[in-house]
Amino acid sequence: MNVTLTLNGRQVTAAVEADDSLYTLLRALGMHSVKCGCETTNCGLCTVHMDGKAVLSCSVPAARCDGHAVTTLEGMQEEAKRLGECLAGEGAEQCGFCAPGLMMNVFALAKENPHATEAEIDAYLAGNLCRCSGYVSQRRAVKRYLESMEVQP
Amino acid sequence: MARYKDYVAAQSLEEAYALNQKKSAVIVAGNMWLRMCGLNRQMAIDLCRLGLDGIEETQDAFVIGSMTALRALETDAALNAAFGGAFAAALAPIVGTQFRNTATVGGSVYARFGFSDVSALLLALDAQVVCFKRGAVPLSLYQKEPWDRDIITHIRIPKGQRAAVCSVRTSATDIAALVCAAARSQAGMRMVLGARPARAMIVADALAPESGADVFEAIAARTPFGSNLRASEAYRRKVAPVLMARCAQACREVTA
Numbered sequence: 455m456n457v458t459l460t461l462n463g464r465q466v467t468a469a470v471e472a473d474d475s476l477y478t479l480l481r482a483l484g485m486h487s488v489k490c491g492c493e494t495t496n497c498g499l500c501t502v503h504m505d506g507k508a509v510l511s512c513s514v515p516a517a518r519c520d521g522h523a524v525t526t527l528e529g530m531q532e533e534a535k536r537l538g539e540c541l542a543g544e545g546a547e548q549c550g551f552c553a554p555g556l557m558m559n560v561f562a563l564a565k566e567n568p569h570a571t572e573a574e575i576d577a578y579l580a581g582n583l584c585r586c587s588g589y590v591s592q593r594r595a596v597k598r599y600l601e602s603m604e605v606q607p
Numbered sequence: 608m609a610r611y612k613d614y615v616a617a618q619s620l621e622e623a624y625a626l627n628q629k630k631s632a633v634i635v636a637g638n639m640w641l642r643m644c645g646l647n648r649q650m651a652i653d654l655c656r657l658g659l660d661g662i663e664e665t666q667d668a669f670v671i672g673s674m675t676a677l678r679a680l681e682t683d684a685a686l687n688a689a690f691g692g693a694f695a696a697a698l699a700p701i702v703g704t705q706f707r708n709t710a711t712v713g714g715s716v717y718a719r720f721g722f723s724d725v726s727a728l729l730l731a732l733d734a735q736v737v738c739f740k741r742g743a744v745p746l747s748l749y750q751k752e753p754w755d756r757d758i759i760t761h762i763r764i765p766k767g768q769r770a771a772v773c774s775v776r777t778s779a780t781d782i783a784a785l786v787c788a789a790a791r792s793q794a795g796m797r798m799v800l801g802a803r804p805a806r807a808m809i810v811a812d813a814l815a816p817e818s819g820a821d822v823f824e825a826i827a828a829r830t831p832f833g834s835n836l837r838a839s840e841a842y843r844r845k846v847a848p849v850l851m852a853r854c855a856q857a858c859r860e861v862t863a
């Protein structure tokens with residue numbers, strides 16, 4: 455079957471199988487920022503936005519995306535650069551494998567709660583697992599990013 | 608991972624119900640659990656186009672569409688104001704925000720997971736499960752029944768209650784080792800224990816709101832618990848009175 459979705463602002467039509475996930479579809483469409491860590495909805499690595507909400511692409515049926523808007527990190531490069539600088543500045547990454555999913559969820563947080571406290575940051579990002587950072591530096595980086603958004607020109 | 612040959616986004620409940628009468632079909636809601644089940648079915652019936660997501664407040668109840676995401680319940684101001692913030696407290700520990708943006712209340716109720724925070728709270732609140740063919744069924748009954756081929760359309764929660772939830776988790780975002788939910792209405796306080804590790808059950812009904820430690824210890828002593836990877840039976844029995852006391856206290860505070 456075919457699905458037509460708005461991917462990073464552009465309309466795309468693609469053929470999908472009945473049991474394909476959105477993750478599979480996005481990879482097939484060349485969105486290589488989207489990664490799969492667990493495929494069991496636990497790690498947050500496959501996070502993308504669907505109609506502006508952060509979702510786990512490993513579990514959204516691809517067929518369900520027909521008529522919807524999907525955004526990946528490829529479509530948020532400006533924000534990614536800014537957040538990337540905060541992550542690097544706070545030493546919040548080692549291998550960087552978790553970064554695409556973390557970033558997409560941070561962008562959702564920034565939209566929903568731009569003045570999030572540390573506790574709110576922790577709660578919002580609880581579903582983004584990281585094997586390297588220990589989370590404290592990530593929290594600092596996210597705080598710095600949210601603050602930088604407040605003074606954004 | 609689940610495998611399907613056909614995918615149908617049902618256009619009506621009648622269509623979804625008719626298609627679902629075949630054993631080779633399966634209803635898809637949030638797909639979070641199903642995805643992991645390793646099912647191999649002919650047809651996936653998606654309920655996403657039926658307008659079943661939404662929270663409606665009527666004079667005497669909240670009526671929640673079965674496709675409503677857990678995150679919507681967690682963040683709904685009216686629902687949380689009515690029940691003392693219990694939905695936010697119960698749902699926030701479940702995996703992560705992205706997960707709760709997609710996992711649904713209908714999928715949670717249908718699946719009847721023993722570890723369910725959702726079912727424990729809804730059971731304490733005396734919720735009804737509204738099914739397409741059967742109509743409204745008390746969750747206390749539905750919860751004990753085997754899986755059927757009807758479709759949950761709504762969950763109905765009567766107003767006029769205050770609720771609280773406490774859980775113990777061995778690590779954040781893991782499923783609970785024990786869940787306690789309490790709801791206080793004019794009839795008294797209802798206490799539910801879930802993740803025993805079996806399905807949530809009402810362990811006391813119409814309790815006096817000022818019940819103390821001795822009452823909770825007696826309840827824990829007669830409640831069936833078991834052991835699994837997350838906690839032993841003895842641990843659960845020991846912790847249960849503490850969770851019950853905390854929930855009772857929280858219900859008293861929000862009522863005051």
Ligand SMILES: Cc1cc2nc3c(=O)[nH]c(=O)nc-3n(C[C@H](O)[C@H](O)[C@H](O)COP(=O)(O)OP(=O)(O)OC[C@H]3O[C@@H](n4cnc5c(N)ncnc54)[C@H](O)[C@@H]3O)c2cc1C
Pocket residue numbers: 494495496633634635636637638639640641642643654673674677700701702709710711712713714715716717718720722723724725726757758759760780781782783
């Ligand atoms: C990794 C993981 C961790 C979890 N941790 C927790 C936790 O800590 N606490 C907690 O409470 N829950 C937890 N859950 C359960 C979760 O909250 C949902 O209950 C679960 O994902 C099912 O909801 P869903 O919308 O994804 O349903 P699906 O996976 O789509 O469906 C689940 C079942 O319900 C059926 N179904 C769905 N909707 C309907 C309907 N309207 N009518 C009839 N049948 C229907 C489906 O056919 C299927 O059999 C966890 C789940 C996962 C995968």
Ligand code: FES
Pocket residue numbers: 489490491492493494495496497498499500501510511512513
């Ligand atoms: S790959 Fe989707 S949550 Fe881990």
Ligand code: FES
Pocket residue numbers: 546547548549550551552553583584585586587
């Ligand atoms: S930096 Fe390695 S997993 Fe997060």
